[in-house]
Amino acid sequence: MSLEIKNLHARVASTGAEILRGLNLTIEKGKVHAIMGPNGSGKSTLSKVLGGHPDYEVTEGEVLLDGVNVLGMAPDERSRAGVFLAFQYPMEIPGVSNANFIRAALQARLPEGEELEATDYYARLYEKMDMLEMDRKFTARSVNEGFSGGEKKRNEILQMLMLEPKYAILDETDSGLDIDALKIVSNGVNAMRSPERGFLVITHYQRLLDYIVPDVVHVLVGGRIEHTGGKELALELEAKGYDWIKDDIAAAASA
Template identity: 70%
Template sequence: MSLIIQDLHANVHGTEILKGINLEIPKGEIHAIMGPNGSGKSTLSKVLCGHEDYEVTGGSATMDGHDLLSMSVDERSRAGLFLAFQYPVEVPGVTNANFLRAAMQARMPEGEELDAVAFYKTLYAKMDKLGMARKFTSRAVNEGFSGGEKKRNDILQMMMLEPTYAILDETDSGLDIDALRIVSEGVNSMRSPMRSFLVITHYKRLLEYIKPDVVHVLSDGKIVRTGGYELVDELEEHGYEFLKNTEQ
């Protein structure tokens, strides 16, 4: 089973950003997307997750055979899709613990109740892996958090929700080397034959910790090149010079 994107086109505020994305991510694989600023990387993540500002004008996206684009945002989440934001939002008045309990309860069959003792045992174990103090459970979601704390909190949410397909939109942005290592260890602890990741990044340093199986280059709304990890090294050395000779 796979996340399959075919000839996907999308606009934001009337401007076409995605111009025919074709991508397949099988279960168990980590795919990375790199590319210049403005190429459509974050747009792709938001379209897949159903952001209301983005209009799909063509193509399709299926997740394990189900039409992803016909689902509401909450249906996509319950089906196993997760997005770690480039800029995590603050949710004043809602504590981390209550937010996660509500999210996990929403995924349970009707009539079943989340076991509170088991929930907190799991939550504390995941927080320990990410080096997060217990006080974060009673703080409002991301309110007053540093950039690194927000990114760890996103990964904590992912570790608790255990999605089937996880999209990491520039999770390395704003992280120092220690936070980057800890966040990457959290992601790597979730690698599984039944879980896939789409890692969006500008930099090689994240991919040194989270080794992708496949690397794609996105430019002007299209994937223009695909390769293995050696492509990361090539981009690190030469940048996107080759794009000048690529027909768009």
């Protein structure tokens, strides 16, 4: 059981610029994969393409969720099939309370005609919020509106905890977090680690990986995975930067 990305090519729909150029990656259940890479390597594009954002077009390749191709699915179907995307920049939805938003997402997973039980829902919501040290006032506040950067990221993790996806893709979840918030968010993610769930952690900095320790680290350069290693690779990248990988690619190309 895995989320399998095969030879994925994707471009920006409006300009035609190709961003992902034959990306291969398999995230097994129970594993945490990290993707690191320099700016512009396609990290955020990958998360948006996996989520089905209309700004991008897939021109080649497959994404199989436990064997089922998700590329033909609408964004909401992908979510219900078990893919979760934690946004780098979570959107504000004015006038819609956080509690009603998460409730609508859970309601969408129930069979037609079945209503979410309110008491159980709030009990679970409060339990997860306590885990993330989120004040109860965030249930009534509009989704992400006026939240600080750290509060928005906690709110992403809260949604993940509530929706219990099969595969979670965390896009730069560490950006904008101070060290305390980083620990809290990481605890939330670690609490979700299980043999039934796979993670793809996209990050620019090694710091996050001290708290969410990955099983595998990949380096994304120019829209392709160019290097794969264990968790120590993250430290190596932190120390040496990305240039040595770029040099390797150049050397391989000229050889």
